[in-house]
Amino acid sequence: MKLVKTVNDLQKELQQLRMTGTVGFVPTMGALHKGHISLVEKAAKENPVVVVSIFVNPTQFNDPKDLERYPRDLEADLKRLEKSDITLVFAPSVEEMYPENDTRKFDFGMLETVMEGEHRPGHFNGVAQVVSKLFGMVKPDKAYFGIKDFQQVAIIKNMTEQLNLTVEIVACPIIREKSGLAMSSRNELLSSEERKNAAVISETLLKAKQLVGQKSVKELTEWVIENINKNPYLSVEYVEIVDDKKLQPVGNWEEENRIVGCVAVFCGKVRLIDNIVLN
Template structure:
């Protein structure tokens, strides 16, 4: 496993290792946990060469304080990656990724007008900027994304289609802590007490799935919001039940689409997201 920090080193290393074979790519912002590691392991099982990028992308943070708070743990990340069989770790600085400011504006239509897009203006444009740049640098055959960031996955798929990029996007299952809390780099910022209470988010989602046959879409939506908000540590920003393609709110269970319940919750100042497929 080799650590590189420039595009030149990265491409030279990929060329040396790949020699026409497939390249798997896992883009991350670091502060790695077992959720990330599961993506890397899947990539390693499917490709002879695997690149993991570690880059906290400034253009996808609409809140400067959130960018400042985001954990940066390169040394620990390297230790976690060592046993996975990953080939290259690419940890560039901002100047390397953005030699010039990226002024591109993507249009994702309705996809970016709901949930995360609605509450974090500009976030997905930043995601598309950085992922498309990284794809251009790595030129992967397949790239792996966790289903926890459900809307982000839809945005990346849409961007690949728009730009006609020759990369296959591979969705990977949500990995959870023992308590059920979806693994996230932000969990590291929670106190022990907050972390314990944050498990109420997934508990509520699992229960909502069981209640599907007994309650309407609106009743489940209200019930999830009220149940999570009853916990004094938690404050729901949104909970929506949407279709899995355009991510538009569904009105009833009979609509012909896979339905996903997506939630964003503040635990103190830390914002956590999760989802459940109904």
């Protein structure tokens, strides 16, 4: 495993490595956990060359305080990656990624008008900015993303189509803590009590799946909100039940596409997201 911090060094290394086969890429914002490692392991099984990027991207944060408190520990991240079969770690500075103002704008239509897009204006344009830049630098054959960020995966797939990129986007399952809480870098910001109570989010989603058909979409949405908000540590920002292609709210359970329940919940000051396939 070799650490590089500049685009020039990254591309020099990759020039030789590409001769050995396909390049798998795992973009991260650091604060690595088992969820990230599962992506790395899948990439290593499918590609002889694996690149992991560690970069906290400022353009996808619409709240400066959220950016400021996002966990960062490169040394700890590198230790977590030591046991994995990784070729390169790319950890650029903000100046390296954005040497000048990037005015690249994307239009994702309906995909960005709901859920995260509605509650975090500009977030997905920032995500697309950095991921498109990273794809241009790494030129991977496959890129691996966790489905916990369900809407983000749809956005990135759309972005690759818009830019006519050949990279294959591989969506990987949510990895959960023993309590059921979806693994997230933001979990590190929770107190022990908050972390314990945050498990109510996944518990509620699992119960909701069992109630499909017994309750209407509207009734189930209201039930999920009420059940989570009963916990004094938790406050729902949104609950949406959507189809998995257009990400638009559904009115009944007869959709031909998969139906997914998506939530954003504040646990104290920490914002957590999760989702579950309901049908």
